[in-house]
Amino acid sequence: xxxGLNEPPVLRPVPGVRLGVVAAGLRKPGRPDLVLMSLAAGxxxxxxxxxxxxxxxxVRVAEAxxxxxxxxxxxxxxxxxxxxxxxQGQRDAEASCxxxxxxxxxxxxAVLPFSTGVIGEPLPMDRLIPGIADAFQCLEVEGWAxxxxxxxxxxxxxxGYSEVIEELDGAILTGITKGSxxxxxDMATMLAFLATDLPxxxxxxDAALRRAVDGSFNRITVDGDTSTNDAAVLVSxxxxxxxxxxxxxxxxxxxFAAAVERACTALAQAxxxxxxxxxxxxxxxxxxGRDEAECEQxxxxxxxxxxxxxxLFAGDPNWGRILAAVGRAGIDGLDLTGVTIHLGEVCIVRxxxxxxxxxxxxxxxxxxxxxxxxxxALGRGDAEATVWTSDLSYDYVRINxxxxx
Amino acid sequence: xxxGLNEPPVLRPVPGVRLGVVAAGLRKPGRPDLVLMSLAAGxxxxxxxxxxxxxxxxVRVAEAxxxxxxxxxxxxxxxxxxxxxxxQGQRDAEASCxxxxxxxxxxxxAVLPFSTGVIGEPLPMDRLIPGIADAFQCLEVEGWAxxxxxxxxxxxxxxGYSEVIEELDGAILTGITKGSxxxxxDMATMLAFLATDLPxxxxxxDAALRRAVDGSFNRITVDGDTSTNDAAVLVSxxxxxxxxxxxxxxxxxxxFAAAVERACTALAQAxxxxxxxxxxxxxxxxxxGRDEAECEQxxxxxxxxxxxxxxLFAGDPNWGRILAAVGRAGIDGLDLTGVTIHLGEVCIVRxxxxxxxxxxxxxxxxxxxxxxxxxxALGRGDAEATVWTSDLSYDYVRINxxxxx
Numbered sequence: 144x145x146x147g148l149n150e151p152p153v154l155r156p157v158p159g160v161r162l163g164v165v166a167a168g169l170r171k172p173g174r175p176d177l178v179l180m181s182l183a184a185g186x187x188x189x190x191x192x193x194x195x196x197x198x199x200x201x202v203r204v205a206e207a208x209x210x211x212x213x214x215x216x217x218x219x220x221x222x223x224x225x226x227x228x229x230x231q232g233q234r235d236a237e238a239s240c241x242x243x244x245x246x247x248x249x250x251x252x253a254v255l256p257f258s259t260g261v262i263g264e265p266l267p268m269d270r271l272i273p274g275i276a277d278a279f280q281c282l283e284v285e286g287w288a289x290x291x292x293x294x295x296x297x298x299x300x301x302x303g304y305s306e307v308i309e310e311l312d313g314a315i316l317t318g319i320t321k322g323s324x325x326x327x328x329d330m331a332t333m334l335a336f337l338a339t340d341l342p343x344x345x346x347x348x349d350a351a352l353r354r355a356v357d358g359s360f361n362r363i364t365v366d367g368d369t370s371t372n373d374a375a376v377l378v379s380x381x382x383x384x385x386x387x388x389x390x391x392x393x394x395x396x397x398x399f400a401a402a403v404e405r406a407c408t409a410l411a412q413a414x415x416x417x418x419x420x421x422x423x424x425x426x427x428x429x430x431x432g433r434d435e436a437e438c439e440q441x442x443x444x445x446x447x448x449x450x451x452x453x454x455l456f457a458g459d460p461n462w463g464r465i466l467a468a469v470g471r472a473g474i475d476g477l478d479l480t481g482v483t484i485h486l487g488e489v490c491i492v493r494x495x496x497x498x499x500x501x502x503x504x505x506x507x508x509x510x511x512x513x514x515x516x517x518x519x520a521l522g523r524g525d526a527e528a529t530v531w532t533s534d535l536s537y538d539y540v541r542i543n544x545x546x547x548x
Numbered sequence: 549x550x551x552g553l554n555e556p557p558v559l560r561p562v563p564g565v566r567l568g569v570v571a572a573g574l575r576k577p578g579r580p581d582l583v584l585m586s587l588a589a590g591x592x593x594x595x596x597x598x599x600x601x602x603x604x605x606x607v608r609v610a611e612a613x614x615x616x617x618x619x620x621x622x623x624x625x626x627x628x629x630x631x632x633x634x635x636q637g638q639r640d641a642e643a644s645c646x647x648x649x650x651x652x653x654x655x656x657x658a659v660l661p662f663s664t665g666v667i668g669e670p671l672p673m674d675r676l677i678p679g680i681a682d683a684f685q686c687l688e689v690e691g692w693a694x695x696x697x698x699x700x701x702x703x704x705x706x707x708g709y710s711e712v713i714e715e716l717d718g719a720i721l722t723g724i725t726k727g728s729x730x731x732x733x734d735m736a737t738m739l740a741f742l743a744t745d746l747p748x749x750x751x752x753x754d755a756a757l758r759r760a761v762d763g764s765f766n767r768i769t770v771d772g773d774t775s776t777n778d779a780a781v782l783v784s785x786x787x788x789x790x791x792x793x794x795x796x797x798x799x800x801x802x803x804f805a806a807a808v809e810r811a812c813t814a815l816a817q818a819x820x821x822x823x824x825x826x827x828x829x830x831x832x833x834x835x836x837g838r839d840e841a842e843c844e845q846x847x848x849x850x851x852x853x854x855x856x857x858x859x860l861f862a863g864d865p866n867w868g869r870i871l872a873a874v875g876r877a878g879i880d881g882l883d884l885t886g887v888t889i890h891l892g893e894v895c896i897v898r899x900x901x902x903x904x905x906x907x908x909x910x911x912x913x914x915x916x917x918x919x920x921x922x923x924x925a926l927g928r929g930d931a932e933a934t935v936w937t938s939d940l941s942y943d944y945v946r947i948n949x950x951x952x953x
Contacts, residue, residue, distance in 0.1 A: 196882045197875030197900070227871050229901030262868025263902055325855055325872070366854040368869075369876040449771040449854070449940075450730055450948055457949035463667025464773075466632050467730070470602030471774040477601045495602070496634030497668055535854075537945050543855055544862035 146424040146513050146533070148416035151303030154287035155315050157338040159183030159380025162286025164293045167274025169267055170222030170260065175293035177271070178286075179243065179278035180217040180336065185381045188214045189349040190255075191356055193373035199226030201256040202372060204236040212252035216243045217336065217376065218275065221294055221321075225258040225266050226371035235266040242275045259321060259334055259372050260296055291319035294334055297542055298323045302413040304406045310398040312385045314341035320410040324419040324543060326365035333370060335360065335410055338378040341399065342387035350391045351403040352377040359407035362439075363531045365418040366539070367447045377403065415531045420538030423455050424514045430527035431481070431520040437474050438528035441519060444472035452535030455515065460506025462491040469519060481522025487515065551829040551918050551938070553821035556708030559692035560720050562743040564588035564785025567691025569698045572679025574672055575627030575665065580698035582676070583691075584648065584683035585622040585741065590786045593619045594754040595660075596761055598778035604631030606661040607777060609641040617657035621648045622741065622781065623680065626699055626726075630663040630671050631776035640671040647680045664726060664739055664777050665701055696724035699739060702947055703728045707818040709811045715803040717790045719746035725815040729824040729948060731770035738775060740765065740815055743783040746804065747792035755796045756808040757782040764812035767844075768936045770823040771944070772852045782808065820936045825943030828860050829919045835932040836886070836925040842879050843933035846924060849877035857940030860920065865911025867896040874924060886927025892920065 163179040170176065182188070190209060192202050208214070218239055225232045240254035247254075258266070291301035298321050305317040322333030343351075356375055381387065388395060416424050427445055432438035445451055448468040454461040465484060470477075479495030487509035490498040509515060568584040575581065587593070595614055597607050613619070623644055630637045645659035652659070663671070696706035703726050710722040727738030748756075761780055786792070793800060821829050832850055837843035850856055853873040859866040870889060875882075884900030892914035895903040914920060 195872060195875040196877075196879065197871050197884060224868070227868050227897070227900075227902060262866075262872060325869075368853055368855045368872065371868075371872050371875060447852075448773055449944070450773045453945050453948035456945065459949070461667075463629070463632050463776075464730075466602050467600060467667060467773065467776050470600040470776060472601075474601065479602060492632070494634075495632075497632060535945060537942050539854070540858050540861065540940060540942050540945060543858035544864070 145300045145417040146421055148300050148413055151288065151291055151301055152305060154291065154303045154317050155305045156284040156287065157315050157317050157380060158340045159186060159382035160338045161282040161284050162290045163278035163282040164286055164289040165274050165277040165281065167270050169220055169270055175289065176221045177274040177278055178219040178290045178293050179275065179282065181282050182215050182378055183380045183382055186214065186378055187343065187345050187348060187381065188376055188378040189345055189352055190374055190376040191352060193370055195369045195371050197227065197371050199224055199258060199372040200228060200232035200236040201225050201258045202374060204240065205255040205257065205374065208252045208255055212250055214255050215249045215253040216247050217255045217257065218243050219257040219294055219334065220271060221296055222260040223258055223264055223266050224260050224262045224372050227263040228265050231265055235268055238268065239271060239275065242272050246276060246279050257334055257374055259294065262371060287317055287319060294319065294321040296321065296323065297419055298417050300417050302410055302417065304409040306402060308398065308402045311341055311395055314339055314383050314385060316402050316406055318406045318410055320414060322414040323417050324365055325368040325370045326363060326414060326418065333373050333414060335375040337376065337406055338380060340380050340383035341385055342381040342383055343379040343399065344387060344389050347388045347391060347396065348377050348379055351400040354400055355404040355407040358404060359411040362529060363411045363415050364443060364446045365415065365533050412531055415533050418533035419542045420536040421533035422513065422536055423534040425455060425532050425534065426516040427530045427532065428516060429519045429521065431522045431524060432526040433524035435526045435528050438526050439530065441469055441472045441474060441521065442528055442530035444468050445517065446530050446532035449535055455534035456536045458510040460486055460503060460510045462486065462506065465517060466492060478523065483520040483522065485518040550705045550822040551826055553705050553818055556693065556696055556706055557710060559696065559708045559722050560710045561689040561692065562720050562722050562785060563745045564591060564787035565743045566687040566689050567695045568683035568687040569691055569694040570679050570682045570686065572675050574625055574675055580694065581626045582679040582683055583624040583695045583698050584680065584687065586687050587620050587783055588785045588787055591619065591783055592748065592750050592753060592786065593781055593783040594750055594757055595779055595781040596757060598775060600774045600776050602632065602776050604629055604663060604777040605633060605637035605641040606630050606663045607779060609645065610660040610662065610779065613657045613660055617655055619660050620654045620658040621652050622660045622662065623648050624662040624699055625676060626701055627665040628663055628669055628671050629665050629667045629777050632668040633670050636670055640673055643673065644676060644680065647677050651681060651684050662739055662779055664699065667776060692722055692724060699724065699726040701726065701728065702824055703822050705822050707815060707822065709814040711807060711810065713803065713807045716746055716800055719744055719788050719790060721807050721811055723811045723815055725819060727819040728822050729770055730773040730775045731768060731819060731823065738778050738819060740780040742781065742808065742811055743785060745785050745788035746790055747786040747788055748784040748804065749792060749794050752793045752796060752801065753782050753784055756805040759805055760809040760812040763809060764816040767934060768816045768820050769848060769851045770820065770938050817936055820938050823938035824947045825941040826938035827918065827941055828939040830860060830937050830939065831921040832935045832937065833921060834924045834926065836927045836929060837931040838929035840931045840933050843931050844935065846874055846877045846879060846926065847933055847935035849873050850922065851935050851937035854940055860939035861941045863915040865891055865908060865915045867891065867911065870922060871897060883928065888925040888927065890923040
């Protein structure tokens with residue numbers, strides 16, 4: 144079902160990162176569901192996490208561990224989110240880290256746990272613990288593609304990104320992500336793991352990651368539901384030959400930040416292209432706002448409207464629903480006579496009224512494509528924002544009605 | 549598909565109100581689609597309208613007319629919302645009023661126009677104008693049931709309410725409403741028309757209507773989409789024999805306000821029971837908040853979650869999705885250990901964790917019913933709020949994907 148999304152490109156190994164992927168039989172037998180990521184000594188890592196008040200146990204543990212130590216291992220499971228699992232969930236996340244630490248010869252605080260899957264059911268520790276030992280046996284630098292495959296839940300396609308940053312001595316940046324539903328990252332993301340061999344300090348990594356996430360994972364929505372487990376991690380293994388990036392004032396920082404943003408944008412868009420039941424990939428571009436926040440507000444209001452989303456599914460250029468969504472977005476003192484809406488290149492609303500030269504045939508032609516852009520110009524300022532979303536189909540309902548069955 | 553909703557009860561005539569219902573062939577031939585409501589001289593009326601910034605032409609005209617004169621006629625059409633229709637829409641709404649005024653012998657300002665249906669297409673004036681003349685020919689006091697039927701769009705059932713207010717000398721209160729999708733009234737409602745013969749001044753009617761709407765139409769949601777045409781009207785024909793209600797300090801006011809609230813609540817719930825594709829009627833009760841606003845915010849966040857709504861459709865007691873929605877509702881400083889969630893009478897979450905004695909069988913038994921109550925106790929105050937909503941089914945997608953085809 145993924146819209147314009149193929150299997151990920153070749154994912155270049157990042158010197159200093161090895162991945163072990165196993166089928167631990169956590170939820171279903173025979174399906175790869177456990178990833179161990181080993182980081183070279185000297186690596187640095189930063190992360191952003193979900194702002195959902197109900198944070199999963201692994202999110203709480205990973206955040207605490209990141210503050211206490213420099214990570215050496217990430218352990219990621221699918222099938223179970225380990226969210227809403229109370230004290231037991233906390234103990235299970237910590238026990239997973241201890242097992243990795245024992246086998247890897249580091250402190251438990253140097254291990255970051257991540258989980259995704261069904262909320263509210265305890266981790267099957269009797270299968271997870273042996274799985275960790277198995278994963279240690281198969282660590283390899285070429286494991287990125289297998290890891291991208293293993294962290295999927297309802298994702299139909301593995302998602303990854305890889306580039307050689309030519310401007311930065313050929314440093315490598317590779318990342319993977321997962322996510323398909325419960326997608327409305329709020330200052331965070333679904334699971335995403337990026338690594339580079341370019342030496343960079345935590346403050347530099349943090350600045351690059353936050354900037355990139357704001358313009359990518361924080362600008363996508365499938366269903367408006369923010370997950371309890373969202374996390375994005377950026378690692379520098381410090382194995383590259385460049386001098387370390389120690390400050391955002393370093394003249395090389397913009398090139399690095401741009402590369403991280405390209406990676407995050409590609410991964411975030413991949414999530415929307417593979418959204419549950421999606422038949423269309425929709426770009427919402429709102430310009431002419433007084434500030435970016437109000438542009439974002441209008442874009443997300445359109446993106447969350449079930450009526451707009453079902454019209455997109457039907458390929459129906461029902462611009463009245465777009466207009467109604469703009470109208471209820473809560474923009475103070477919005478003057479309708481300044482509002483213009485384009486569907487692709489076709490002007491459908493001008494000055495708050497149907498464009499005089501618009502015909503349904505023009506709108507239908509745009510909606511016949513699997514990739515649709517909606518531009519809304521508010522006509523009251525210079526700010527703009529872009530949000531990506533999917534349509535609402537029978538399959539979204541089916542996938543989410545059947546998720547636990 | 550309506551959940552626990554039969555045809556409306558007997559709708560008692562309100563002395564002073566006559567209704568004419570005709571099939572003007574506006575969108576489909578042979579279907580009643582035009583209602584003329586005639587009010588006795590001396591009637592008083594108040595209304596609340598949508599807060600959507602894109603207000604339909606009839607909403608703008610009705611509001612202006614209400615300020616300029618005392619209404620004698622309401623003219624209501626289905627099939628076309630006359631929203632997003634620009635200057636032409638404004639002229640058409642005014643022309644409809646002039647036609648009614650000419651035939652009824654009143655000023656155009658004494659006529660209130662209402663429209664519901666597809667947004668963005670002009671009113672078919674060539675059929676509407678003759679329809680108005682026909683409606684004058686069939687005005688009758690018994691027309692309420694036919695009017696409730698005629699104002700429907702995707703509604704599967706006509707919706708009405710009627711009572712004799714015993715405490716108030718047997719005054720009659722009768723109302724009708726329509727609405728099924730694009731339902732998330734924001735300080736207003738879908739179309740609702742209520743009338744009483746109890747003499748009451750505008751300030752009294754206004755106080756009673758606003759209070760009632762806040763606890764009824766403003767507490768329902770189907771899909772979070774606020775319509776461009778929402779309106780609720782309360783008429784007093786002053787034909788009753790009681791002394792006029794002139795002040796909210798009148799000792800009879802509480803009984804009147806309570807009756808209006810009963811009527812609005814019944815009509816609002818009827819809309820949710822007949823929500824597009826609904827298979828379940830869901831009551832969300834949030835208590836223990838610091839103020840009503842935060843309780844409402846949590847209730848609406850759950851009510852708008854596509855993941856909760858599809859779980860409800862599936863009859864799946866997936867409490868993790870409810871918990872995730874509470875967590876992303878944006879309640880400042882929410883302490884999870886104080887949160888308790890009940891599904892019907894079954895405690896599913898206590899102190900932010902799964903209740904120890906909870907079993908999936910208990911949850912499944914509650915979800916097997918067509919009427920489900922979800923209680924969320926926030927444990928941080930004394931405020932509470934109730935919101936009613938529906939589930940998200942294949943039929944919601946079908947109805948809205950096919951709406952214009």
